[in-house]
Amino acid sequence: VCDFGLARHFGEPLRPYTQRVQSLWYRAPELLLGQTSYTVAVDMWSVGCIFAEILLRKPVFEGKAELHQLGLIFGLTGLPDEETWPRCKDLANWKLAENFRMSTPRWRALFPELEDGGSLSDLGLEMLKSLMECCPAQRSSAAAAHKHPYLCWEAPQPQEPGMMPTFQESNAQGRAATNPAAIAVRRGGLGSLFPLNRAEREGPPAAGPAAGLLAR
Template sequence: MEKEREGFPLTSLREMNILLSFHHPSIVDVKEVVVGSSLDSIFMVMEYMEHDLKALMETMKQPFSQSELKICDFGLARQYGSPLKPYTYLVVTLWYRAPELLLGARQYSTAIDMWSLGCIMAELLSKEPLFNGKTEFDQLDKIFRTLGTPNETIWPGFSKLPGVKVNFVKHQYNQLHKKFPATSFTGTAVLSDAGFDLLNRLLTYDPEKRITTEAALNHEWFREVPLPKTKAFMPTFPAHHAQDRRMRRMLKSPDPLEEQRRKELQGELGTGGVFG
């Protein structure tokens, strides 16, 4: 709050309202909102979680397939309806940001979250970020190098997006399968044909063709061995202090809120990025 010049941040109000409005087993439960000694000290009291996903992957020496995951950060979440309204494209942590956002789309849907899920799925398998760009342009370049550069044939409407005025290098082929082969003798993460199909559908360029949550949950990959287990059969891992986790993070994805503040100070959105 001490950095806020115009009162309580709107993004925090949205986050509180959204988290308090529902209770779901896969979302960290907010118990209450507490005000400290002054209005500068406001806290959300959540259920205790032992790890964040990044720290857990850093400390585990072997890949894992059994854990209970919960979503906890709704800082940029928005409620939406039909018809869709235009929103800012400066949402979602950069490494997990969908290409339509990186290219300046202001009307988008829950398909952006499915792209983020694809990035997280790949990170769980390989234990490293799939696309760890430093800027919007670098992020797009890393995506295009792996998935190929999109065009109107595979993504109708692509050429009309604001960021497409930039001349990107044309990468012709999808290299994703090389990162996640069905078999490997070099220690590379492996993924069955069904698993790769799900990953590929999550990382589909065209938002209209990207797999939906319902279709993803019903995908055949989730019926392959190892099957889901109850919490009682899941392994546990020692908790780590939050400060220790922060010290281990030598690489960090740019924060979209910091991006927006920086660009506002520069006087115009997009300076130094795709739209600069």
């Protein structure tokens, strides 16, 4: 569900970083708005995007550029302000947010709760919103999300690790199982790959008159 193509190493204490990390569709709003001192909260935003993508069966924000991406985000979450995101207007690129009008969140419009139990329950929506909180300080941590009632109480329950299917470590093993050369090695050793030549098969020539003359 992820790769490390636009990942970076970080340590303690935190120091300023460039904000051009994460694929655009999964990039946290604080990065889009120019924050250079950020934490693993940006990864939790990406987890929320993947959660939404699983529900929708398509990416939730398919932005074509950073400004477009911000518009898609705020179209769902509503435009943040100093009350919902303290000091957000201090971010370097906050002027980008001023391109958008204040709007109400559209969570239930995008993730309706159906009578047959489909889509997303109230608990599920609560968890999704906690992962996709615009303010990084208020965004859910991995530990909190793991203990969220949506995962603990609602069906389907998470499987125990021992119940999960297992797979071969590499498809190279599967290829080796049907490769003629590999089969030959298992059955007859390396020699089976290199047949003896005629001289090796027939052995040394028998002694004859010429051999006797040489011996004398």
